[in-house]
Amino acid sequence: MKKDIHIPEVTDIEVAIVYEFNEIYKTDDWNVYIINNKNTDLEMMVVVSQGFSETKTTSLLRKKLNKLPANSFAKIEFIQPDLFRLNNRFQVTFFEGNTLYEKTFIFKENTIKEAALRMIPELKKRGILAH
Secondary structure, three states: OHHHOOOOOOOOEEEEEEEEEEOOOOEEEEEEEEEEOOOOOEEEEEEEEEEEOOOOEOOOEEEEEEEEOOOEEEEEEEOOHHHHHOEEEEEEEEEEOOEEEEEEEEEOOOOOOHHHOEEEOOOOEEEEEOO
């Protein structure tokens, strides 16, 4: 029965979009990070991202991390500013111990902009956290 299915709540995981200088290309880039604020390692993490609106949908992008250590972060992808006009969805799935977790993070259209940047302590960089 549906009432017998336990869906665990995801806590202490965040997705951030960060505006940072790229030393290689000497440009300011927007990058997506996954942040693990848990005291445990996360395994077999998959992040599926897609931009969408009522009339447009981007292709899916998938990123796999074998392990995201406790209290750490990882850069997931570069994101082009053209996509900021769309809603941007990041579906995160991972194992913590023997339990599978899943959470969807969304950046609403036109909310990713320099004026919205704030310091993200875990990254020590300026960015925007997903809701």
